[in-house]
Amino acid sequence: MSTTEQPAIERASIDVDIACVGFGPATGGFLTTLSRKLMNDDGTPAIESKVMPGMPLQVICYERADDIGFGVSGVVTRARGIRGSFPELDPAQIPMAAPVLSEKVVYLLDPIGASRRSLALRIGDKFLRSLNRTLKVAHDAVELPYTPEFLHKKDGLVLSIGQFNQWVGTQLMSSGTVQVWPGTPVGEALIDDGKVLGVRLLDQGVDRSGAPETGFTPGMDIRAALTVIGDGPVGAVGRDIDRRIGTPPGNEVREWAVGMKFVIEMRPDIDLAPGTVVHTFGFPEPEIFGFFYVHPGNVASVGIFVPSWFDCPTRTAYRYLQHYIQHPYLWRYLEGGTQRSWGAKSLQESGKRGEPFLAGDGYARIGESSGSTNVLTGSGVDEAWTTGVQLAEGVLELLQAGKPFTRENLAQAYEARRRASWVEKEARVAEKSRDGFQRGVVTGMMGMALTAFSNGRLSLGIHPSKPCEKLATPADFYRGKLMPEEIEAIRRESDMHGSSLHDALMDRCGWPPIPHDGTLLVSHQDVLLMGGKVQAPAGYADHVIFQDIEVCGRCGNRLCVEMCSGQAITRSLEGAPNFDREKCVFCGACMWNCPETVGGQPNLQFKAGAGGLHSAEN
Amino acid sequence: MDTILFLAHTEADGTLGKAALEALGAAVELKQPINGTLVAAIFGAQAKAAADFIASCGAQRFLTVEGDEFSQPRYATDAAACEALIRAAGATIVIAAATSRTSRVLAGVAHRVQGCVDTHVTSIAAVSGTITVTRWFYRQRIEGSLTRSHRPWILLLDPGAHAAWQGAAGSATTETVEVPLPDALRRTTVRSVVTPPADQQTIRPDANLLFVAGAGWTKKQKDGQTHVPEAETIILDFLRNSKASLGGSKSLVDLSGENQAALPFMGHLNQVGQTGASPRHPKGLSTCCHGEEPHTVGWRFIAERRAINLDPNCGWARGKADVLYVADAFEVMTKVNELLAAK
Amino acid sequence: MNQLFHIVVCASVVPDPLQTLEPVTGANGPSLKNEMMLPAILDPWAAHALYEGANLARQIAGSKLWLVSLAPKAKLQQVMMTAAQKVPLQLVAVDGPCGGFVDAHQTAALLAAAIRKIPELDFSRLLLFGGWESASRSAGVTLQLIGEELGIVDQFQGVDAIKPQDDGSFEVLERIEGARHQVSVCTGPPAVLGWATGSLGEPRNDPQVGMANMRSIMPALQRATAGTIAPDGLQYSNVAAPKQQRQTQIVKDKPADEIAREIVQWITQE
Incomplete structure (x- = not known):
């Protein structure tokens, strides 16, 4: 054996x-x-x-x-299988569950001007804003007049998993x-x-x-x-x-995403019906999709997906999630709310x-x-x-x-x-429906529509790259916003202070600082305990291992540090990054984001471990 | 009309402890607004002398239980003594300090006198003539005010929650209450009290300062290495120089229980908060403590609070400490030690 | 020769300590918001009592260990999934409320009744274990009350150690003021021991223990008797999480030397 x-x-x-x-x-x-x-x-x-x-x-x-x-x-x-197992299911039996009541797909414009939008998208946005009256552009968002059939979850359930x-x-x-x-x-x-x-x-x-x-x-x-x-x-x-x-x-599995969410108790004056479902795209970056689901008790699940085809060299989720919830379309509901929970996971986006x-x-x-x-x-x-x-x-x-x-x-x-x-x-x-995203968000959405409406017979025929193959260099990604030497200076400073690169880069690109309020908008460290209640029992080995620390030393990206959902992986002055297993939420994104391989395996080994989130509301 | 019984035991030296005088302060204060009668009852060695010490407190009667058998803090005899005193006084309200000795027995006594009991009481007040008690629930995380119609009602007041009674000593007319002592009440014998050696004593309840060492001390620092021996030296030097009391957060204490690289002098008794103590000190300095609020609710009774932490947005220091120094605790505390040593 | 013990551990179920606790007041008095949704654990100090009890039972052949718990059945089921992997035990379950605002006297009466019904329990060998305070009511009274219900007059609180002696007696270490321990000797059971942390770490999860326990735990959960508790002259006028908010001065970019000077000045001034 x-x-x-x-x-x-x-x-x-x-x-x-x-x-x-x-x-x-x-x-x-x-x-x-x-x-x-x-x-x-x-x-x-x-x-x-x-x-x-x-x-x-x-x-x-x-x-x-x-x-x-x-x-x-x-x-x-849609809960077809779940209802099949529980034909008499009364959603009220399950805390936080509600039947789907309404669904909307919403395109979010960038109210800040800091997101990376292609010229075509910028022109499109301008055009949309000019059609304010016809399209009802309110709260920097456009509600699509209808939800495509394939996205519908009618007769379904909003759940806390x-x-x-x-x-x-x-x-x-x-x-x-x-x-x-x-x-x-x-x-x-x-x-x-x-x-x-x-x-x-x-x-x-x-x-x-x-x-x-x-x-x-x-x-x-x-x-x-x-x-x-x-x-x-x-x-x-x-x-x-x-x-x-x-x-x-x-x-x-070539395609992945990090899904990160908050569970937020909304202000008492917010009166959204449980079962309200909103899917969003366009903000905080065009590549980042989002969701807003309303549970009973004036509680909402709000989150984003950061996909592996997003060529951002940092692929961070937490900072983006904080900007996402502050988008005027959502903030009108969420401002003054209290964070009840937070969590993150990887999604296998290759499907079949x-x-x-x-x-x-x-x-x-x-x-x-x-x-x-x-x-x-x-x-x-x-x-x-x-x-x-x-x-x-x-x-x-x-x-x-x-x-x-x-x-x-x-x-x-x-x-x-x-x-x-x-x-x-x-x-x-569905198999090939997402291939278009390899060429950007607009192509991706067109590809999805093509696949959906042709019932899978047509696709754009683009073979997906591996997550690390889609990475842009910081110079490329921030072209037009930051000069390469500026990026280098920020990187040096981050290295020196052991702080994250993405925060500094986003600050410099015009993303405003997060107005921490101690209840909803809190630091990344605080969200681990306030939201995720993350902890790990003693007596287990580290489950994130850097096989060859010399390879880590040569790695320019250190994407594992930047995208770590729990700030469990942090910069060290030399060699491999530090790993603090007491902060790991087991999203596993470090594993698929590691661009280096040793012996055919990612240099960053994500093994079995103990602990993680201690919130039961995600 | 309620009869308030101030119930206390003498300390090993025959005096009344500070906590007992605080409970007396609360009892005396309650008497007038509820138009009650005050009775004082003392058990333990030299109870008569202790009664004399509070002779001017305004009690109508002074009851005592004395004798060698009652000098040792032991459930069976203490419970019998307290039961007898409550019955002799006809008490409807019993106020005692929450010492280890009273806390051991008074719930049991409440059961014997068909009464009820509340502990971790922080205030006893008359609201529109009704006695309203404020106490903690969920390990100092929730505070509740309540009233009870049931009598007798026994209240254990947390130390430090009320000003101590002050008054002149005198000569109290005491009534000795006899308590029968069958052998069944003498199955337990208190043999000794174990005190940690002075050089290992890190818990100093009367210290001016509580020093909270958070889990950060044992974690990897900027250079990717842990510096536990260095942390140990810094903390012990500081305790020696400042005479502060040492508190730890849960995770740090648990680490030591798990034989991890932890601070060897940090034990469960040092733990403050959730499953530890909630000490009262005028000042508190918390270091490397990020993210352990549920465990460091022990902060609640620290008057002036400062923290050293690398994260300026630390939600647990913000709004909870008076001053948050965004700095490396290793660096700062080393300098603090140098300055203290030079004094 | 040590005498064998029948150890009954009373342990409540409390919210996982990192959860945010928010009280709400309903028709039946105060409770925690989303109480049934909060993940639960075996009360920490009582869990220490369980580990100490199991250790003692293992050391002295013939000893037995029961875990008696009063909590909503769904919570007990949930907690047993973890607790039952720790040490061999027999569960006695009472299905009823276990929140911090539930009356201790009635809780104690229900638990004492459940203990009396344990068929094989020999009262003369009984060591009644529990935590010296729970993380919910946190009053440190329930165990004493159960002891009194059962007529046990040797009780210890804040226990950190029990050492059985050859003559059938046992020595107990109790925490007292000033980080000291009081050492007592009791001639033998029955006795009540309210545990502080003791000296044992949390046992490792043991799948074999879990499997063996589950054979008795599942039926015990199904047999759980319902216990009801009604308010008895107790009225809450206000229940709240303390909202003491301080104006925190944040000192950034100050050299360590200067911060140190400021701290020294602060701690040395009266």
């Missing part, structure tokens, strides 16, 4: 029937479906455990975060048939001859380099007939399997093109890391949930037939189900 290393230490192991990695919507869908069929009404096992004969099936799920409610997503979903996960977890716990263990990160898969035999949990009681200390507890081996990987787009186990077992030829092997001997992949996200409709949660349901149906079929979890059996029972479903059908339509 192979693991990534062969330690001489003795490890305890336990046997279960099914081990799941990561508790998100996909695993939620899997466990919800599975748990309903495990026991008979008379309390006897409907399916007997192989590892504990006479007992019901032993199903365990391990989650890295310290609570099952610490997930992040800015969610508006944290609260949704918590609610699903409560149902599961009440069933008493499956176990979910948060605060228990899985380190890697146990693989033997291409077969996944289970997972190995992370070592505890180690120093930051992973060396044993007092209280050393080697990560336990959890052996399972079936390992279900639902650990999200940057999950360590999914990537471990991709690396060691391989991926289907031609499939690769980033699909790994969906199943192999002893394992199956579900959710976002299995390429389920629909990149045209920007929908992921419902698709993820549905893939979990599909796997559970397949697994039950195999269990009831007494068939083993081989690649062939899982392909037939799970993969075939998925291929025949709406998830696959719509993913195929």
Whole structure:
């Protein structure tokens, strides 16, 4: 059996029937479906455990975060799959959930004049402003007269994914048939001859380099007939399997985005109906899309997506998010509000093109890391949930037939189900819809429209670049705004003070300083605790590792520092940047933004770790 | 009409502690607006002498429980003594200082006399003739004012929350309350009190200054390295030179519990805030403490506050400290030590 | 020969400490805004009591450990997902309110009733553990009240250590003023120990412990009895998070020397 290393230490192991990695919507869908069929009404096992004969099936799920409610997503979903699992669903049962009431797509003009807009866009903006009366340009924004069909989430739900996960977890716990263990990160898969035999949990009681200390507890081996990987787009186990077992030829995740959001309690005089949904584009940069969803209780989720095709050499999100919420179109609702929560995550934006092997001997992949996200409709949660349901149906079929979890059996029972479903059908339509963004935002939107209206038959035929290939040099990106020598001077100063480059660059480009108010607009450091409540338990190794510090020393970009959602990676005077795992929110953006590779892998290794956000409202 | 009982124990030296005199101050102050009667009750060694010390407080009666068995702070005998005193006084309101000794027993006593109890009380006032008590909830994070119709009502006043009673000593006419002592109440024996050696003593409740060492001291500094031994020297030098009391935030204390590179002299007893102490000092200096407000709610009772932090926008210093120095605490505190040593 | 103990740990469920707490007043008195949405943890000091209890039970063969908790069932389920991985325990669950404004006397009565019903509990071996204060009501009274309900007259608060002696007695270290410890010896159980932090770190998550615990925890949660608590002559006139806002003077770009001089002057003036 192979693991990534062969330690001489003795490890305890336990046997279960099914081990799941990561508790998100996909695993939620899997466990919800599975748990309903495990026991008979008379309390006897409907399916007997192989590892504990006479007992019901032993199903365990391990989650890295310290609570099952610490997930992040800015969610508006059609909830087709979710409603399929809960036909009688009353959204009022789920805190922060509301049925979608209205949807708008809004183009945000730049009220500051600091964003980087092409000449064409500037002319367009001017033109729009001149049409003030006809188009109702108010609050520096244009509400599009209609929402394209593919963006519609009618009959859907506005959710907090944290609260949704918590609610699903409560149902599961009440069933008493499956176990979910948060605060228990899985380190890697146990693989033997291409077969996944289970997972190995992370070592505890180690120093930051992973060396044993007092209280050393080697990560336990959890052996399972079936390992279900639902650990999200940057999950360590999914990537471990991709690396060691391989991926289907031609499939690769080349497109990513960082999604970052606030949950804001609005002023009492704001009276927006729960279920109000606004999608925006155009500001703070044309490449940055945004959202504003209203939950019950006068609370809104507001956030942005910073995509990997944005050629900005810093790709920062937090400062942009602060400018975003201050856009007059949104600020009229948000001014005077109180920040309740903050969070960030990576989004796999390649969709089906980033699909790994969906199943192999002893394992199956579900959710976002299995390429389920629909990149045209920007929908992921419902698709993820549905893939979990599909796997559970397949697994039950195999269990009831007494068939083993081989690649062939899982392909037939799970993969075939998925291929025949709406998830696959719509993913195929969406597959190439975003290619145009490689050439800029206008081309991108045209490409999306083309794909949508041709039902996926037409696309712009531009092959996506890798995130690092899209990076502009600071000189190129800031051409016309800053001289190269000015940029160099700012960089030197930032290096000297260990401060971030992007803040200084944005200041110099005319972005106004953030008027910190201590309740909504707070420093990046403060948002970690006020909003994200970020923390990490002691006794785990650092999960961000710089393989070759000389490579880091030569790296001019240090994008890992600039884009770090939690300011966990900071500049050091020489060599590799500093990493403070107590600030990491596990967005994983450092991994896909690292432009350097060593031995075919990113120089920055983003491994399994412990801790992260402690807010359950994201 | 309420009968207010001031209930106190003597200290090891037979005197009444400062906290007890503060509780007496609160009891005396409450008497008039509610038109109540004041009774003083003291238990422990030399209770009679202590009663004499407060003879002029205006109490109608002075009750005592004395004897060797009551000199040691022990639940069984203290609870029996307090119960007997409350019953003898016919008390409807009991006011005591929240010392470790009273805090150990008075909730249990409330149960015995079919009363109710509130602790962490910061003020006792008569609002339109109704006794209204303000106390903390959620570890000093929420403050609530409440009234109760139930009697007797036992109140434990936090030390430092009220001015101490001042008055002339005299000769109090005391009534000794007899408390039966079956063997069942003598199963516990107090053997000793352990005090940390003077050179390891970093908690000084009477110090003028609380020095809060935040987790930043053990983190990587600008050069990418940690400087824990240096931090240790700076902090210990400062404590020696300034005679300040040392407080820590939760994460720093937890780190020490986890055998990480942490400050070896920082233990759980140093912890202030959320799961630690909320000490009262005239001044507080917080260093490298970014982002630990829920844990450093211990700040609440520090009158003048200053902080040294590298982040000018630090939301936890802003609005909470009087002065925030945006500077490197390693540098500043080294200089502070030099200046203090030269004095 | 040490005598074996039956250790009952009372532990409440409290909001995860980094959450923002905001009180609201409703028809039933004050509560926390979004109380059911806030992520919860096992009360920190009570958790220390649990770890100390488990350690003691492990050291003295034949000892038993129960965790008795009163909280809304959904919260208990959530907290057990983490707590049950720490130490082997048997859960006794009472489904009821656990917020900081809930009356301690009635809470204690419910918990005492639940303890009395534990079938295998030998009262003469009982060590009743808990935190010396919770992070919610933070009054330090519930455990004493339970002790009294159960008629236990040997009680200790702010406990940092228990050392069983060969003669069946045990020594207890309690925190007292001035960072000192009072050392007492009690002839034996039953006794109440309200723990401060003790000396043990948080145990590592142990999946084996978790799996074993869950077999008894799931049924215990399903069996949880409902406990109701009504206000008893208690009225809150005002509940608020303190809003003391200071005018902070921010001193930037001042050399360390100068700042040091200013600080020294400030700390040395009376």
